[in-house]
Amino acid sequence: MGIILFDDTTRDTLLPLTYTRPVADLRIGILTIAEKWVKYLGGDHSFSTADYLQAKFPMQIQNDNIFINGCVCPDEELTAAIRNLDNGQALRWGDKLIAVKLKDIYADNFDFFGNYANEVKYAGEPITITHPEDIFRKNDIELRKDFKLLTNGRKSAQISSTNTIIGDGFFAEEGAKAECCTFSTVNGPIYLAADTEVWEGTNIRGPFALCGHSQIKMGTKIYGATTVGPYCRIGGEVNNAVIWGYSNKGHEGYLGNSVLGEWCNLGADTNNSNLKNNYSAVKLWDCTTQSMRSTGLQFCGLIMADHAKSGINTMFNTGTVVGVNANVFGGGYPPNFIPDFSWGGADGFEEYAFDKMMETTQRVFDRRDHRDFNDPEKDILTKVYELTRPYRLNCK
Template structure:
């Protein structure tokens, strides 16, 4: 039996990050939701979602997408929080539909039942869930939960690192002149990583995990729980608790309680806090993200065209893939910067995808798509990589 990891209409709440990826490809802790599900279930995973993401998802995961179903399947929501509570529900193999706040978490379906669930856009619709719940019966009150908003991911990222904070790889000792505070068992340095002397690790709140090929330069300070991904490089950076640094990122300055996805550059001074930054983003020297209002009031974020009170005093911006933030740029708390956009000066509004925003015109100016793609190709060339046709199509469709 296969497990189909599906999207529903609420995947749009996780924009701009989900404009270019299946919702299960969001990072939580040291890995994506998809990778966590691979560890939790014995079934073969297959993604089910928005049609325009088919090619890029196949390319990323090397699996089928929106497959034909000829037998019983397990449906699992790609927004699921893949923690111990979900694992317990999964192991119990419930026969009824498992719901969280009237949204489907998981269900076992026959071929005939599956055929009635997926809409034309590749999404599982609320109407289909209601029909399914009536047919199968429901299991409310389970511990399994779904992420309902993008800020829930970043706010629980430190918890996820602690949850996932074990490493079976060969470990290396800290450098001779490093400063280690807290239990040394919380410091997990891959034998294939390089950590220079005169570095500092605060392990009192959780683990610091440094993956294969990462390079931590002298005078860097890293507080757990934090994860430094493969081939990432810290340039005398200050990494505070709750932070994930993705594969081949280049990080300087200060990053706090944030997720920096793979291949993103923030090589210079500046601050990022309580934010999620997508792949292939460049943050220029001195660019700073606010995560706190002058009033110390809760941050509001626009979701589905409405201002939503997050009830969080600290929440930073969310930045889509391929965005470029100029030197000295300041971005207000809770703002969104879309895919491929280029921003400068003061960002006080949400910025749509492929927009040139200079802080003077609240709507910005539409970027020529050819120019945005050329910029991205140049950035990838510097890493010896190329933008695939599938990646280009997914970006342009966002």
């Protein structure tokens, strides 16, 4: 049985984070949404997404297929409902198509807008990701679910006795290292993946996950619910943030109620505000309407898409959205929306020259000997550069 994770209209409402990936490739909790479904259902997975993403995220049709909405996170109840579907039968939650089972002869004609003659209404309340802020807002729920999923029936590896562990919700994979740190699981579990390091003097309060090959630098302070993806290096103060793979926040500075995409880098003393001075609900830039949208949240910080970077002492206002491959630097506060492939800061922006952007990205990939800046990666950035050009016309 093949699992095919499809994008619906939430791909648009999750921009700019989904310019460079399918919705199911979003990381929330410990795993990506796609990885969660594989853990729950077993089998192989692939993606039905935008045409320009399919070379990197291909769709693979098998004899029997389950199409699953990529914005929906699994749980045991939902998984059971999907397993009980017959071929040609669909599962719908309100107006949203959650899943449909299709034989290979029908799979090529799959349409998430389509009506299926044989539909089942789902009565549960699944966790769905609709807007960027949902990723940090619902991270607590998904961290706890993923922790249980990954550790059920297993015993934690031993870590050094120089550490202090408070509570019993701590789990370390073999190869995780920590010295002279404090881990408090009173408010939620803590998970350290294999080949991770937590350096001396760090204080971590769960729920928290550190994914493979990542490092937490000396004296870091982390509050839940926070996820650090694979191959990251993190320092300073972090609160309720989701940081995807290959990104660095290696120095002092505050990051809170935020999402950082892959290959991002925050310069020393970069800070974001997550609370307005008048305590009102925070607004975020909406790429679909090209206007500000109220999140209804009092705490909302920085949303930064893949390959974006900030210089030293950068200050981000409450509710700032930074586009793909934007480069932000200089004094003062830049605007709350920084278009994709723009270059500058509070004094104004210009378009990030395409050739220079590609050269920099190549250098960044070269630092990771297990990842190549290959043609699919280059083609995605080229397409996103073209798609987002109209939004940079007013850069000043």
